[in-house]
Amino acid sequence: MTQNGRPRTLFEKVWNTHIVREQSDDTPAVLYIDLHLVHEVTSPQAFSMLRERGLTVRRPDQTIGTMDHSTPTTPRNELGIIPVADAMAAKQLDTFTKNCSDYGIPMYALGDEHQGIVHVIGPEKGLTQPGMTIVCGDSHTSTHGAFGALAFGIGTSEVGHVLATQTLLQNKPRTMAVNVDGRLGEGVTAKDIILAIISRIGIGGGTGHVFEYRGEAIRGLSMEGRMTVCNMSIEGGARAGMVAPDDTTFEYIHGRQHAPSGADWDAAIANWRRLPTDGGAVFDKEITLRADELIPMITYGTNPGMGMPIDAAVPTPEEETDFNKKTALDKALAYMDLRPGQKLLGKAIDVVFIGSCTNSRISDLRQAAQFIQGRKVAGSVRMMVVPGSQQVKKQAESEGLDRIFREAGAEWREAGCSMCIAMNGDQLQPGQYAVSTSNRNFEGRQGKGGRTFLASPLTAVASAVAGAVTDPRAMLAGLS
Amino acid sequence: MEKLKRIQGSIVSIPVNDIDTDQIIPARFLKVTDKEGLGKAAFCDWRYEEDGETPNPDFVLNKPEYQRASVLVAGNNFGCGSSREHAPWALLGTGFKAVISTEFADIFRNNALKNGLLPIVVDADTQQQLFSLAEEDPSTSVSVDVEAQTLTLPDGREVGFPLDGFSKYCLLNGVDQLGYLLALDDEAQSYEARNPQRVVTTA
Numbered sequence: 147m148t149q150n151g152r153p154r155t156l157f158e159k160v161w162n163t164h165i166v167r168e169q170s171d172d173t174p175a176v177l178y179i180d181l182h183l184v185h186e187v188t189s190p191q192a193f194s195m196l197r198e199r200g201l202t203v204r205r206p207d208q209t210i211g212t213m214d215h216s217t218p219t220t221p222r223n224e225l226g227i228i229p230v231a232d233a234m235a236a237k238q239l240d241t242f243t244k245n246c247s248d249y250g251i252p253m254y255a256l257g258d259e260h261q262g263i264v265h266v267i268g269p270e271k272g273l274t275q276p277g278m279t280i281v282c283g284d285s286h287t288s289t290h291g292a293f294g295a296l297a298f299g300i301g302t303s304e305v306g307h308v309l310a311t312q313t314l315l316q317n318k319p320r321t322m323a324v325n326v327d328g329r330l331g332e333g334v335t336a337k338d339i340i341l342a343i344i345s346r347i348g349i350g351g352g353t354g355h356v357f358e359y360r361g362e363a364i365r366g367l368s369m370e371g372r373m374t375v376c377n378m379s380i381e382g383g384a385r386a387g388m389v390a391p392d393d394t395t396f397e398y399i400h401g402r403q404h405a406p407s408g409a410d411w412d413a414a415i416a417n418w419r420r421l422p423t424d425g426g427a428v429f430d431k432e433i434t435l436r437a438d439e440l441i442p443m444i445t446y447g448t449n450p451g452m453g454m455p456i457d458a459a460v461p462t463p464e465e466e467t468d469f470n471k472k473t474a475l476d477k478a479l480a481y482m483d484l485r486p487g488q489k490l491l492g493k494a495i496d497v498v499f500i501g502s503c504t505n506s507r508i509s510d511l512r513q514a515a516q517f518i519q520g521r522k523v524a525g526s527v528r529m530m531v532v533p534g535s536q537q538v539k540k541q542a543e544s545e546g547l548d549r550i551f552r553e554a555g556a557e558w559r560e561a562g563c564s565m566c567i568a569m570n571g572d573q574l575q576p577g578q579y580a581v582s583t584s585n586r587n588f589e590g591r592q593g594k595g596g597r598t599f600l601a602s603p604l605t606a607v608a609s610a611v612a613g614a615v616t617d618p619r620a621m622l623a624g625l626s
Numbered sequence: 627m628e629k630l631k632r633i634q635g636s637i638v639s640i641p642v643n644d645i646d647t648d649q650i651i652p653a654r655f656l657k658v659t660d661k662e663g664l665g666k667a668a669f670c671d672w673r674y675e676e677d678g679e680t681p682n683p684d685f686v687l688n689k690p691e692y693q694r695a696s697v698l699v700a701g702n703n704f705g706c707g708s709s710r711e712h713a714p715w716a717l718l719g720t721g722f723k724a725v726i727s728t729e730f731a732d733i734f735r736n737n738a739l740k741n742g743l744l745p746i747v748v749d750a751d752t753q754q755q756l757f758s759l760a761e762e763d764p765s766t767s768v769s770v771d772v773e774a775q776t777l778t779l780p781d782g783r784e785v786g787f788p789l790d791g792f793s794k795y796c797l798l799n800g801v802d803q804l805g806y807l808l809a810l811d812d813e814a815q816s817y818e819a820r821n822p823q824r825v826v827t828t829a
Contacts, residue, residue, distance in 0.1 A: 166817045167810060172791045176810060178817050180824040188710065190659035199804075204814075210827040216657055234657035241659045252827050273825050285709040285733060299709035301737035303802070311807040313814050317790060319732075349644050350703035353732055383706065385732050404825050449644050449706070470701050474643040567653045576676075588648040588707060590671045594678075 153424035156390050157321050157356045160296040160421070164279045166313050174315040180278040181208055182308045183264045184251065186242035187215040187569070188283030192306035193245040203249040205312045210273065211246045211253035213239055214263045216569040218256075219532050219559035228257045228560055232571065249309075262535020262561045265289040265503040269373065270537055272402025276391035276418040281308055286503045286585065287386075288379040292372035293399070294391035294421050296356070299380065319385065320430035322355040326363040328438035333619035335513075336371035337505060337583065337602035339363060340378040341443035342435060345453035352384030355431065358423065359389050363437035369398040370509040377504045378585050381450035390422035442617055444490055445587050445600040447478035452587075456605065456617050462486035481589050482597050483577075490599065490615045497580040498529040498556075498610035499592070502566035505583035505603050506534030508541050514603045515547040517618070523555035524613030530557045530572065532564040556610070568593045581609040627742045629800035633723045633770040635696030638686055639760040640669075645700055646707035647734065651716040653708075664712055665719020687720070691764035699726045699756045704745075705734025714738040724770055726777070728753050739793040740803060744770065746777055746787045755779070772797055 154162075161177075169175035182205075189211075196202065203209060216235040222228050230236040239256060246253035254261040260271070265286055268274040276294035281287060283305045290297035300314065308314055326339055344351075357379050364372065372389045379387030389395075396415055399405045406414040445453040446460045452475075454461075460479065463486060466472040479486065500506070500514050511533060523529045531551045533539040539561050542548055548558045565572040566584035574580055574596025583606050587598035601609070604618035611621070655667040670678065673685050681688040687695075698717070704727040705713060714737050717725065724744040735745045748756075759766040759780060769778045772794065777785045789797075796803055 163821075166813050172795075173806070174790070174792055176807065176813070178814065178821070181827070187656050191661055191711075194660065195804075201808075207826050207828040208823065215653075232657070238657050238659055250828075273827065275824065278824050283709055283711075285707065287709075299733055301709055301711035301733060301740065303711060303737065303740040303804075307804050307807055310804060311811070311814060313807050313810065315792070315803055315807065349706055350729055350731070353703070353729060380707075380733075383703070383731065404827075404829070449646065451644075470641070470643045473641065474701070477642060569653045569656065586646075586648070586707065588646045590652055591648050594652070594671055 153427040155321050155423045155427045155429060156294060156358055156388050156421055157296065160277055160279065161318065163277070169318055174317045177279060177314050177316050179208070179281050179308050179312050179314055181268070181273055181280045183268055183280065183282035183287070184209060184211045184305065185215055185264050185282070185284065186213050186238050188302050189245065189305055190238065190241050191302050192309055195306045196309060201310045203251060203309045206250040208312060209251045209309070211242065211251050212261055212264050212267055213242060213254070213256045215563045215567060217562040218570050219562050219564045219572055221560070222257065226257070230256070235570065259536050259540070262537065263503045263506065263563055265377065266507060266534035266538065269293065269369070270402070270535055272399055272405035275399060275405070276395060277421050281314060285380040286377050288384070289373050289377040289503055291376040291379065291386050291388040292369060293395055294388055294418070296386055296388065298385040320355045322352060322357050322384065322431040322433070323429040324357050324359050325361040325432065325434040326359065326437050327361045327434060328363060328436050329366060330363055330437045330440065333604055333622045334440050334442055335602045335604060336367050336374040338440055338443045339437065340375045341445065341450070341453045341600065342440050344378060344382045344450050345443065346435065347382050347433065349381060349449045349451035350383040352379065352382040355384050357382070357384045357387035358429070359387060364389055365392065368509060369394060370507045373507070374504055378450065381585055391418045442602060442605050442619065444605060444615065446482065446484060446490055447475065448481050448587060448589050450585065450587060450600060452478055453600070456615070457489070457491060460484050460486055460488045460490065491617060493579065493615045495527060495581055495609055495614060496578040497574055498527055498606050499532070499565045499580055499582040499584060500603055500606055501530065501532030501534065501564050502584035503534065503563070504585045506532060506538065508538050510583070510603045511538065511542050511547050512545070514607050515550040517604060517607045518554045518556070518611065519550045521554055521611045523610045526613045527610050528557070529555065529610045530559060530565060532559045533561050535561045565592050567591070581606045581615065627796070627800050627802050630742050630744065630797040631772050633697065633744065634767065635723060636694055636765055636767045637697045637699050637756060637760045638692040638695035639699040639757045640686060641701050641757045643701035644703045644706055647705060647710050647713040648707055650705065650713040651710065656710060656712055661715045663719070664716040665721070668716035668720040696721055696723045697726060697768055698722050699753065699760055702728045704730050706731040709733045711737045711741070714741045714743045718743050726753065726756060739797070742797060744772065744797070746770065748777065748785055748787060752785050
């Protein structure tokens with residue numbers, strides 16, 4: 147479907163249909179926002195601004211709140227309540243409750259049956275749909291792009307803008323096609339695809355761009371796999387990453403709480419089928435990876451761009467010709483206490499974290515549980531499994547996954563962001579090494595002085611069982 | 627927001643690439659409900675010893691000769707990572723008015739401009755020159771003219787930098803961007819009349 151004969155990308159189609167006022171030489175475009183997700187950490191100052199200026203929330207019916215970032219994942223008490231021990235966090239959560247209540251915004255409070263990580267519950271409830279614009283004061287809002295939505299993180303000032311006007315000022319980004327051709331091998335997952343992409347382009351490689359993930363390997367992923375890929379677009383510098391909607395997308399959405407139904411469903415599908423990029427549409431940039439050449443990936447450094455195939459050796463700063471890059475690598479290896487040329491395979495670890503908006507959905511937990519069933523977490527390792535939402539937790543428990551994790555020696559927790567951002571007491575101790583399914587390995591991200599190796603849930607489980615960084619393919623081979 | 631027309635100040639450099647927002651302000655400081663007091667937590671894990679309070683004497687921001695610096699010169703791709711606006715709030719709170727780098731992460735740049743913290747993009751040679759100048763002479767001062775979009779180095783050389791017209795207008799006049807959006811209410815209503823609501827969260 148073209149307009150004026152010119153083929154258009156998925157991004158351009160969504161962008162064009164949300165223009166309230168066109169971009170000019172003097173002003174950015176004004177975009178209409180279909181869905182605004184809010185959470186406790188990046189919203190309080192925006193609500194304060196509304197109060198100071200006597201403004202209201204324009205569309206509470208297009209806004210939804212959940213508590214996730216600073217919430218404890220510790221067990222419920224005898225009253226079924228998850229206690230919040232941290233006074234500052236408790237105050238922030240109370241403030242959020244009051245703000246949502248005062249402005250009529252529906253909100254899932256800590257422990258509610260629909261509470262969870264904001265990027266898990268949007269899709270789960272059928273709120274995330276193709277062709278929409280979705281924003282949230284959180285950089286991993288890119289997750290929702292898996293549905294062919296234009297979804298990106300915003301700052302707190304912009305949270306205020308959207309609350310007050312349901313619109314946002316944006317300069318039009320450039321587009322970058324990220325082709326992943328071929329098929330993934332056994333033991334290689336969506337997480338390995340995105341870690342490979344980021345290690346190739348670098349942490350700033352996508353700055354100013356929106357990614358569109360394309361190709362056979364992307365088409366072959368489940369919605370949850372596509373969410374894992376889109377989630378980490380920001381780790382490649384792109385505010386948004388998108389996948390064209392297809393039958394996999396429609397099957398996922400169908401029947402969910404906020405999905406269209408009846409005749410509306412048929413009309414929606416007809417619209418959504420017009421969204422994919424037209425043949426001949428041009429991207430500003432393009433890169434291609436071969437999925438069949440990928441093996442499980444792992445990061446060795448202090449940003450997600452510092453990743454490598456799991457059997458590779460840590461790079462040598464002396465071989466880096468760019469002075470700034472050499473300095474960054476020196477600094478990263480010093481923080482991680484790793485030697486140039488060292489292999490990570492066999493490196494002893496202390497903690498394994500399965501969770502976060504990258505890898506905490508039911509399929510992640512099923513895959514991890516299936517892999518760990520009949521095995522034990524090494525005695526030297528603490529393994530935490532944190533479901534992405536209360537619904538994921540409930541589903542997992544109905545399938546007995548919690549029992550499998552517990553029997554293997556892992557902790558089964560309440561839902562939330564947990565050790566991905568380490569605001570809630572779930573954190574590494576100084577010097578500890580973790581294999582984590584989350585999205586950031588920045589210095590101190592998972593706890594001051596903690597050291598993070600980012601990897602897939604399969605690599606995380608294999609490493610938990612071995613007590614050291616382990617290629618899951620070795621264990622999968624042993625299984626079959 | 628106060629008007630920002632000119633900046634005249636001494637520079638301090640952190641010549642590290644990819645300084646992420648978790649370094650600028652670690653997540654454990656995000657449990658606030660206002661913008662106050664974040665300045666002392668800026669670069670917390672680099673700036674203080676293990677106890678989180680004792681200044682690390684080796685960290686450049688703790689050196690007496692750099693205490694008055696108001697312009698930060700940083701490695702490439704400054705501000706990558708999270709969307710936390712606490713990052714520019716913390717930098718402003720610790721006395722910075724501008725950050726110079728070869729590139730800024732998109733969300734950080736947007737957040738900075740909305741708070742009157744000026745992100746100045748320069749070429750790699752200028753960046754290296756500023757790194758050297760800051761190290762050799764802590765009193766090295768630069769001046770910035772927002773209207774002309776120029777950075778003037780100690781040797782008198784003027785370097786232009788990009789700044790979108792709208793952000794520039796807001797900085798020069800000390801107005802925030804929300805007023806512009808509020809004034810477009812008719813256009814937003816007209817958009818809503820033309821386009822059916824996509825989801826109803828209250829349903």
